[in-house]
Amino acid sequence: MEPEIKKAITELGLEHVSFDAPLAGLTTFGLGGPAEVLAEPDSPEELTRLMHFIRAQDIPWFILGGGSNLLVRDGGVPGVVIRLGHGFAEIKIAVQEDHIALEAGAAAPTAQIVSLCRREGYAGLEFLAGIPGWIGGAVAMNAGTHEGQILDRVIRITCLNRDAELESTLRKDLVADYRSLELPEGTIILGVEFRLEQAAPEAVEAKVKDNLARRSATQPKGVKSAGCIFKNPAGDYAGRLIDEAGLKGKSAGRAWVSEDHANFIVHRGKATAEQVLRLIERVRQTILDKYNVELETEIRVVGVDREEAAE
Ligand code: EPU
Numbered sequence: 001m002e003p004e005i006k007k008a009i010t011e012l013g014l015e016h017v018s019f020d021a022p023l024a025g026l027t028t029f030g031l032g033g034p035a036e037v038l039a040e041p042d043s044p045e046e047l048t049r050l051m052h053f054i055r056a057q058d059i060p061w062f063i064l065g066g067g068s069n070l071l072v073r074d075g076g077v078p079g080v081v082i083r084l085g086h087g088f089a090e091i092k093i094a095v096q097e098d099h100i101a102l103e104a105g106a107a108a109p110t111a112q113i114v115s116l117c118r119r120e121g122y123a124g125l126e127f128l129a130g131i132p133g134w135i136g137g138a139v140a141m142n143a144g145t146h147e148g149q150i151l152d153r154v155i156r157i158t159c160l161n162r163d164a165e166l167e168s169t170l171r172k173d174l175v176a177d178y179r180s181l182e183l184p185e186g187t188i189i190l191g192v193e194f195r196l197e198q199a200a201p202e203a204v205e206a207k208v209k210d211n212l213a214r215r216s217a218t219q220p221k222g223v224k225s226a227g228c229i230f231k232n233p234a235g236d237y238a239g240r241l242i243d244e245a246g247l248k249g250k251s252a253g254r255a256w257v258s259e260d261h262a263n264f265i266v267h268r269g270k271a272t273a274e275q276v277l278r279l280i281e282r283v284r285q286t287i288l289d290k291y292n293v294e295l296e297t298e299i300r301v302v303g304v305d306r307e308e309a310a311e
Contacts, residue, residue, distance in 0.1 A: 047160060064081050082188075105135075
């Protein structure tokens with residue numbers, strides 16, 4: 001990126017801008033290279049200014065949320081990585097006649113929403129317990145478990161569209177599927193409104209605890225990961241297939257397929273994104289050869305590898 005473009009970005013008046021900014025610490029995987037530019041707008045006005053500039057200059061960009069479902073390649077991310085600031089993390093409650101409307105900014109952590117629901121007895125999002133990340137990302141990928149998916153509780157979402165205009169869309173006008181939400185290219189989710197029910201706090205608490213206990217019993221702890229690597233194929237489970245294929249514990253460099261849950265690739269801090277990608281490919285190929293099932297990744301992979309970054 002030309003120095004004058006970088007200078008112009010610093011002059012946009014954003015809350016925070018940095019260059020060659022490490023991203024590993026902003027993801028749960030804890031891997032990968034830096035962002036050429038990391039921009040953290042704190043209001044829709046700042047974000048709009050940034051998007052107008054990015055589009056006018058034709059700069060590549062992507063939105064980083066809570067970083068829980070993401071693998072950054074070792075050469076880092078060219079262009080601008082946008083991370084919504086605290087101004088996008090507000091949570092508001094409106095008690096309606098027949099439901100509780102919970103409005104959350106895209107940067108609100110899912111854990112914070114779950115703990116609020118648990119305290120106040122708002123029922124409907126208990127399945128989110130233990131899912132890391134931010135609410136914008138959770139909605140963008142229609143996060144969920146066997147107990148439910150987030151889009152089932154959404155009333156509307158507010159986005160910045162391709163032309164950098166604010167737009168509100170009702171759930172009925174959104175096309176969602178298992179772990180996916182179709183949005184026009186370049187759309188940025190800024191906020192979400194949920195429809196919840198008032199219940200006894202103890203009832204919500206019991207469900208949340210149950211979900212956390214199930215997770216803790218079946219998923220890896222004390223290691224770094226990005227959650228489930230693959231989507232479940234129709235009618236089966238990626239974890240079950242990978243386990244049955246005997247891939248648990250198989251490794252590439254310092255990354256390995258978790259012994260606790262076969263759909264997790266984990267490491268203790270010293271792996272590289274390249275090793276993780278190599279292992280993903282090995283698992284995918286083995287499952288294809290053995291079962292003729294094409295596994296699709298659930299995690300998003302961004303950036304360039306080391307060689308490409310050095311060019
Ligand atoms: N299984 C195995 N071996 C394993 C792992 C799983 O045989 O190593 C079997 C289990 O015994 C079970 C089936 O596979 O019969 C499904 O396993 P599990 O109940 O753990 O659910 P999952 O489908 O693997 C989904 C979500 C998880 C979420 C859990 C919680 C997907 C891809 N994953 O996992 O989400 O935490 O349900 O119910 O839909 C994530 O999205 O990042 C994630 C971790």
